[in-house]
Amino acid sequence: MNKEKRHEIFTRLRAENPNPVTELEYNSPFELLIAVLFSAQATDVSVNKATRKLFPVANTPETMLVLGVDGLKSYIKTIGLFNAKAENAIKTCQMLIEQHNSEVPQTREELEALPGVGRKTANVVLNTAFRQIAMAVDTHIFRVSNRTKIAPGKNVLEVEQKLLRFLPKEFLLDAHHWLILHGRYICTARKPKCDACIIEDLCEFKEKTSS
Known part of the structure; x- marks a missing residue:
């Protein structure tokens, strides 16, 4: 895909949703960190x-440690994998208190050192809570990037780097928010809603659906 197409795709996504936000509910970086930690293999x-x-x-x-x-x-x-997630969250609280003055750190290295926090979770927190440029590639973003050919890759890291x-x-x-919302509601896994897609004419997916 050429750069002109990519520019037009994101111009349209931005026009449709100028201020995209995560669908996870939170009021502080700590709440976001915990919500993202809980969201692995679970719905928002x-x-x-x-x-x-x-x-x-x-x-x-x-208060969570208590x-x-x-x-x-x-x-x-009610959340999948709740046993492991509870243990990781409590250990994370302990580390935040002991090593970070109860504040959520703002670097990838420090975030990834927290129990249960991988690269994707760290990227979400950096981008959403601290407005740093970071690309958290989940299944939706991986699918959209490969289908459209915006940034095709064999694994999530390759897609992240290409984006x-x-x-x-x-x-x-x-971009992270636009792509995840597009994958969640339009470019869905089983049958993408190509006839409702605002970038359908720019997408390079060969097996487009029609109603």
Whole structure:
């Protein structure tokens, strides 16, 4: 795909949604970190349902640590992999208190050192909470990047690197949100809604669907 096409694709996505935001509900970098940690292999809807009850009770490292693993589990048992996620969240709270003055760190290295925080989670926090240029490639972004040929790659890291390299700078800060929303609602896994897609004429997917 040439750079003119990429520019037009993101021009249209931006025009449709000038200020895209995550669908996870949060009011602080800590709440976002915990919500993203919970969201692995779970839907944002299920995470929001749990955190709406959890965050009024525990929305700082200290208050969450007081809950303990078992206490936290009772709030998030509707989320997949809740046992491991509760343990990681409590360990993360402990590290934030002991090593970061209860603040969420703003570097990838420090974030990835936290239990349960991988590259994708770190990228979401850096981009969404701290407005740093970072590309968190999940299944939606991986699919859209490969289907459209915006940034095809064999794995998530290759797609991430290509997106950062190929996309015009003016779109880099919000590209993650546009792509994830496009993959979630339009360029869906089983049957993409090509007839409802605003970039259908620019997309290089060979097996487009029609109603």
